[in-house]
Amino acid sequence: MPARRNPAASSESVDNYLKAILALSGPEERRVASTSLAARLGVAPASVTNMLQKLGAAPSPLVEYERHHGVLLSPAGRRRALEVLRHHRLIETFLYELLDYPIEEVHAEAERLEHFISERFEERIAAKLGHPKFDPHGHCIPAMDGKMPKQKSVSLTDVEHEGAFVVDSVSDWDAPLLKRLKARGIAPGVRLRTRRRTPDDDYAVSLGNSSRILHLSPDAAGAIRLCSVHH
Amino acid sequence: MPARRNPAASSESVDNYLKAILALSGPEERRVASTSLAARLGVAPASVTNMLQKLGAAPSPLVEYERHHGVLLSPAGRRRALEVLRHHRLIETFLYELLDYPIEEVHAEAERLEHFISERFEERIAAKLGHPKFDPHGHCIPAMDGKMPKQKSVSLTDVEHEGAFVVDSVSDWDAPLLKRLKARGIAPGVRLRTRRRTPDDDYAVSLGNSSRILHLSPDAAGAIRLCSVHH
DNA sequence: CTAATAATTTAGGTTCGCCTAAATCCGCGA
DNA sequence: TCGCGGATTTAGGCGAACCTAAATTATTAG
Numbered sequence: 128m129p130a131r132r133n134p135a136a137s138s139e140s141v142d143n144y145l146k147a148i149l150a151l152s153g154p155e156e157r158r159v160a161s162t163s164l165a166a167r168l169g170v171a172p173a174s175v176t177n178m179l180q181k182l183g184a185a186p187s188p189l190v191e192y193e194r195h196h197g198v199l200l201s202p203a204g205r206r207r208a209l210e211v212l213r214h215h216r217l218i219e220t221f222l223y224e225l226l227d228y229p230i231e232e233v234h235a236e237a238e239r240l241e242h243f244i245s246e247r248f249e250e251r252i253a254a255k256l257g258h259p260k261f262d263p264h265g266h267c268i269p270a271m272d273g274k275m276p277k278q279k280s281v282s283l284t285d286v287e288h289e290g291a292f293v294v295d296s297v298s299d300w301d302a303p304l305l306k307r308l309k310a311r312g313i314a315p316g317v318r319l320r321t322r323r324r325t326p327d328d329d330y331a332v333s334l335g336n337s338s339r340i341l342h343l344s345p346d347a348a349g350a351i352r353l354c355s356v357h358h
Numbered sequence: 359m360p361a362r363r364n365p366a367a368s369s370e371s372v373d374n375y376l377k378a379i380l381a382l383s384g385p386e387e388r389r390v391a392s393t394s395l396a397a398r399l400g401v402a403p404a405s406v407t408n409m410l411q412k413l414g415a416a417p418s419p420l421v422e423y424e425r426h427h428g429v430l431l432s433p434a435g436r437r438r439a440l441e442v443l444r445h446h447r448l449i450e451t452f453l454y455e456l457l458d459y460p461i462e463e464v465h466a467e468a469e470r471l472e473h474f475i476s477e478r479f480e481e482r483i484a485a486k487l488g489h490p491k492f493d494p495h496g497h498c499i500p501a502m503d504g505k506m507p508k509q510k511s512v513s514l515t516d517v518e519h520e521g522a523f524v525v526d527s528v529s530d531w532d533a534p535l536l537k538r539l540k541a542r543g544i545a546p547g548v549r550l551r552t553r554r555r556t557p558d559d560d561y562a563v564s565l566g567n568s569s570r571i572l573h574l575s576p577d578a579a580g581a582i583r584l585c586s587v588h589h
Numbered sequence: 590c591t592a593a594t595a596a597t598t599t600a601g602g603t604t605c606g607c608c609t610a611a612a613t614c615c616g617c618g619a
Numbered sequence: 620t621c622g623c624g625g626a627t628t629t630a631g632g633c634g635a636a637c638c639t640a641a642a643t644t645a646t647t648a649g
Contacts, residue, residue: 138635138636140636140637160484160596161596161597161598162596170636170637171638171639172598173599173637173638173639174595174638176597176598177637178636180598194644195596195597200441222479225486226481226483228478236479240471240474244467245467245469247459248467249454249458251458252457255456332629356541357364369605371607392626392628393627401606401610402607403607403608403627404609404610404627405608406627407628408628409607411628425614425627425628426614426615426627426628530610564634
């Protein structure tokens, strides 16, 4: 008989759904709508529904899915998602630190490799890197037990008034955008001052001690997360 | 319209067919029978026929296939096969040299990753390793332009002095002998060091890093072909 | 409260890579 | 030359993951 495997077994595709749910459900673990998943994954909404039904109906489900009410990771699903995220961020760090990749290329490569590396590979690069806690974008790397300190940072879009911040991370979702921001000097660790927001969709900031003002689009602003530098 | 891709586009599966054909057609580039491919790939013969038909009928074919007469790599197919082989051997070297993998684990990991690394990854690990010419098993790594010096193997009976080798193949015409050798740890891929030959018909070798010495009969020695290891 | 609109699901179809079972082809011995 | 057996191909299917188009359900404005 043709060895049929567990329908909810991890596959590249399943991994990507789990990662997307993890990302979209945020720290409060909100339920995630299929439309947002579809947008994020670049597939048709109907495909999402299909997949979620499969993932939810498996003997040991990876998600908790209810028709018309979005989806949530099950404990097993969350575990797997965090493992893949750990892979992703470790690989990014590895490519950047040990293979001298340009920062804007690490995401795409990690995105492919994260699904295929073994436990041993994970363990070895983590060791070579000295068990890093942050990837080159400033994102926190989940520990092996799946725990991850919640990062408290704000999106630049949420900041309405003047203030001094440090760039905590820049979303690595959109490589060209990442590159453009880098070219303008915006990268993790950089100090940044916000201006009061007058026109609603113009984000004006200045970098370091410079008084030169940069104007960012809402898209760009949305990709930037900040930590305040008071006290 | 649903962006249908080139039917002969490279995929993990296609890569594996090409690799297998490359391996089985040998240095003289013999035509390869579907049965041997099926055996090597662990799939049904019918599946092989299917795949070969697709690969051969594509706009730019990767193989030259004729029904009932086996298959041969096209120039493009050979190029791709050598690229994947280069990936495989570079990755093995990388895992062994830079990530301190145990030698017996490098193959399985490389087998998965070879399909997914980018040109940049290839170039970077090659650079870090100093553009190695041989993998940790002693196999030659194809150059980027696809050229690869043909490896010439020697019979153990022709080796008179000490040296480090890799078992290239063990003659299979004498099954019991083959089995006995395997039981003693001698099989293709195994690293083997020869001793100086003092009595004319005693072949003394040791395996891997072990210092234990095995004594082989002329018959056994004649069945073993070796490649030298140029680290 | 109802109707329009937006989100979601169902139904039916595709490609890929694999499988089994049933032809068919080819070379070799009688 | 005939026919037999092994090698190979054809025919018909399956599951995964995707798609479009056509329901259906939820939400929200009037």
